[in-house]
Amino acid sequence: xxxxxxxxxxxxxxxxxxxxENLNFNQQxxxxxxxxxxxxxxxxxxxxxxxxxxxxxxxLLEKGTAPMVKxxxxxxxxxxxPLASELYSYSFIVDGLKMRDANNVxxxxxxxxxxxxxIVGAGKADNYLVANIPHGTVAKRxxxxxxxxxxxxxxxxxxxxxxxxxQQKYPVLYLLHGMGGDEEAWSALGRTAQILDNLIAQxxxxxxxxxxxxxxxxxxxxxxxxxxxxYKPTMQLPNTMDGKMEETFTDIIKFVESNYRVNATAxxxxxxxxxxxxxxxxxxxxFYPKTFDYVGLFSPAIMPFGKTTSPVYENFDAxxxxxxxxGLKLYWIAIGKTDFLYKNVADxxxxxxxxxxxxxxxxxxxxxxxxxxxxxxxxxxxxxxx
Amino acid sequence: xxxxxxxxxxxxxxxxxxxxENLNFNQQxxxxxxxxxxxxxxxxxxxxxxxxxxxxxxxLLEKGTAPMVKxxxxxxxxxxxPLASELYSYSFIVDGLKMRDANNVxxxxxxxxxxxxxIVGAGKADNYLVANIPHGTVAKRxxxxxxxxxxxxxxxxxxxxxxxxxQQKYPVLYLLHGMGGDEEAWSALGRTAQILDNLIAQxxxxxxxxxxxxxxxxxxxxxxxxxxxxYKPTMQLPNTMDGKMEETFTDIIKFVESNYRVNATAxxxxxxxxxxxxxxxxxxxxFYPKTFDYVGLFSPAIMPFGKTTSPVYENFDAxxxxxxxxGLKLYWIAIGKTDFLYKNVADxxxxxxxxxxxxxxxxxxxxxxxxxxxxxxxxxxxxxxx
Numbered sequence: 001x002x003x004x005x006x007x008x009x010x011x012x013x014x015x016x017x018x019x020x021e022n023l024n025f026n027q028q029x030x031x032x033x034x035x036x037x038x039x040x041x042x043x044x045x046x047x048x049x050x051x052x053x054x055x056x057x058x059x060l061l062e063k064g065t066a067p068m069v070k071x072x073x074x075x076x077x078x079x080x081x082p083l084a085s086e087l088y089s090y091s092f093i094v095d096g097l098k099m100r101d102a103n104n105v106x107x108x109x110x111x112x113x114x115x116x117x118x119i120v121g122a123g124k125a126d127n128y129l130v131a132n133i134p135h136g137t138v139a140k141r142x143x144x145x146x147x148x149x150x151x152x153x154x155x156x157x158x159x160x161x162x163x164x165x166x167q168q169k170y171p172v173l174y175l176l177h178g179m180g181g182d183e184e185a186w187s188a189l190g191r192t193a194q195i196l197d198n199l200i201a202q203x204x205x206x207x208x209x210x211x212x213x214x215x216x217x218x219x220x221x222x223x224x225x226x227x228x229x230x231y232k233p234t235m236q237l238p239n240t241m242d243g244k245m246e247e248t249f250t251d252i253i254k255f256v257e258s259n260y261r262v263n264a265t266a267x268x269x270x271x272x273x274x275x276x277x278x279x280x281x282x283x284x285x286x287f288y289p290k291t292f293d294y295v296g297l298f299s300p301a302i303m304p305f306g307k308t309t310s311p312v313y314e315n316f317d318a319x320x321x322x323x324x325x326x327g328l329k330l331y332w333i334a335i336g337k338t339d340f341l342y343k344n345v346a347d348x349x350x351x352x353x354x355x356x357x358x359x360x361x362x363x364x365x366x367x368x369x370x371x372x373x374x375x376x377x378x379x380x381x382x383x384x385x386x
Numbered sequence: 387x388x389x390x391x392x393x394x395x396x397x398x399x400x401x402x403x404x405x406x407e408n409l410n411f412n413q414q415x416x417x418x419x420x421x422x423x424x425x426x427x428x429x430x431x432x433x434x435x436x437x438x439x440x441x442x443x444x445x446l447l448e449k450g451t452a453p454m455v456k457x458x459x460x461x462x463x464x465x466x467x468p469l470a471s472e473l474y475s476y477s478f479i480v481d482g483l484k485m486r487d488a489n490n491v492x493x494x495x496x497x498x499x500x501x502x503x504x505i506v507g508a509g510k511a512d513n514y515l516v517a518n519i520p521h522g523t524v525a526k527r528x529x530x531x532x533x534x535x536x537x538x539x540x541x542x543x544x545x546x547x548x549x550x551x552x553q554q555k556y557p558v559l560y561l562l563h564g565m566g567g568d569e570e571a572w573s574a575l576g577r578t579a580q581i582l583d584n585l586i587a588q589x590x591x592x593x594x595x596x597x598x599x600x601x602x603x604x605x606x607x608x609x610x611x612x613x614x615x616x617y618k619p620t621m622q623l624p625n626t627m628d629g630k631m632e633e634t635f636t637d638i639i640k641f642v643e644s645n646y647r648v649n650a651t652a653x654x655x656x657x658x659x660x661x662x663x664x665x666x667x668x669x670x671x672x673f674y675p676k677t678f679d680y681v682g683l684f685s686p687a688i689m690p691f692g693k694t695t696s697p698v699y700e701n702f703d704a705x706x707x708x709x710x711x712x713g714l715k716l717y718w719i720a721i722g723k724t725d726f727l728y729k730n731v732a733d734x735x736x737x738x739x740x741x742x743x744x745x746x747x748x749x750x751x752x753x754x755x756x757x758x759x760x761x762x763x764x765x766x767x768x769x770x771x772x
Contacts, residue, residue, distance in 0.1 A: 032618060047483075048483050049482070050481045050482045050483065051481070051483070094480075094483060095436045095437070095481075096435070096436045097433075097434050097436070097437070097480060097485075098488060099483075099485040099486070099488070100485070100486055100500075102484060102485070102499070102500075103618065104618075105495045105498060105499070105500050105609065105610075105618070105619060106610055106616045107500065109491045112491060113488070113491070114486075114488075114491050114493065117616075118616060119615070119616055121615070129613075129615060130607075130611060130612055130613050130615075131613055132538075132613045134528075134538075135528040135538065135540075137525050137526065137527040137528070138525065138526045139523050139524065139525035139526075140523065140524045140525075141523040141550075142520075142521040142523070152518075152520075152521065154521075161528075164527075164645055165645075221516075223491065224491070224492055225516060226516055227515075227516050227517055227518045229505070229507070229515060229516075230492045230503075230504060230505055232418060232489065232490075232491070233491060259550055259551075
């Protein structure tokens, strides 16, 4: 009987046997791309025998693009110079048409586009890579927001290793995305779980819960994850910087503090965000006094553009001064030297200096990039809840 | 002060202001693709002014491919005939080069390739779409497998709406992927969370926990999610069908039953899987007597290919007969008429008939496809734990 039944497995075991599957694996000639070499150069390959011009485009190239060279077998190749340890993104441009690398399954959506990514390790980016250490849990969960018409909204929750098996209460970092992002941005592009796992395993950061909400109050969830279906995402959404996110932030805090084992005190709460999320962090932490003792502004926007009637932005100076005089432990601002928000942040620092309050300022190379925001998280998280 | 600080926002609000971001959103001409029309036809568009030939390829085309037509603005288009409600996948082939649709951020990895997907609703696929109903939580979590050298391994957990806020104990469905898949396959391609949310909201299925483990015992986690880094995935892995998965399945059950509020009895445990996961379900449920009262075999493989010394496959007939005589409530087998495993399953049915045991058999159209496996889950889940 066993002999009889195993016959089909000659087929089953073969690649051909799987051509019935709709969403099939790649049947092109076996090509490895990208290939990260021992000297930290990276080789890219694209099989395109009919193409007349192929370029590589990505943030790993100083000039932004580089010509690829056609080999006799129809494969176009390019090898970079040795690269700094980092997460990079890239595309191919084939006869003017931008396309992704069919041989690289690793890619991340950012707003309305998807790019291939690679990580060059043996350096800083080892903090983004998965190591053989205890891992936290990442959950996509829904909460009710009474302040937002009772909408169900989705957030991402990182609970640290050991959370489920302990009775301990944990501190919470609320970590906010920028414009065009959503509750998936920090976990995908920001590699929050990997960074926290590594920092905690190394004893550099305290075990903490990280809450990554969706900062677009008009949205229930990331594109494709709510009842609007699989629509095309857009960069700009209504009501992102008009006070509504800050006004309804207490819905998130209440949900977290009644659903997770957390210490519900200001010295066990941190809030940080990038760009628009820095803006939300700035105003949320100021609007709710004695709520967050740790604040992180990563390449932050500072003030609302356009008119808003929200009470969130009233009495700015008084509430700001009040915030600094009420037990605040860390007010951490970071921005890149070439960031288009650099001037805004410089002006804001002047204002803080004028008020005579104490904050930490970090100026990095580079601009408004996820490379910087991952670095900022790695610098910020170890300072929390000490 | 506010006036001064808001100036930067003219830039901030503009699309141009975001060109600093590495992983930038799409700056091509605004194109919608795919566009699902009211009559359930779908229009595809690709801007490729330099291309000489563009084809659409996908499971929504009867012939598999169709030529796209170039418009005067350089956009190639194709509109299908009205389609049945389903999740479809597709690619473009531009001058012989397969590429994804840059205007569609929705895509799913299956083993070593990534394909764009779309969902035509207003029919069966509404069960896969997110509705305005209560949603369960989906978590990626790690457990320790003592039977597998103490490896940390990753699994996906669906907990139903209300799980966190109740004191209730829940039944558990263990849901297993096929060859080349991993702990992400059922939640991504199988749309398990959406299907369960919908079935539960409609009162068709009992609220249950669904555990989606990784069935490749040589792997800790899906590609990119363990310490092996961002390597190129392959279809075939060692030790997938040699008994090791079944032998270490108790590690998963123990983890689940000590970490979740579950009823730890056979009549509150179900196990089901597709293809290789059907094989794992068949043998695991037989190898551990009185453990699973509900068994689902979706397009299952039946017997190991090649030699194995595992005790799992010994005493097949006796243990099988024993399984049916020990309170089993449902033994559900489904396969498509054109599935390459059809003959194997037919032979297995003869064997079951010979043993005189009672099982349910469903024969569908189609082959070895996710379209079928999603359907099977929708048919199977409502029969559980009644």
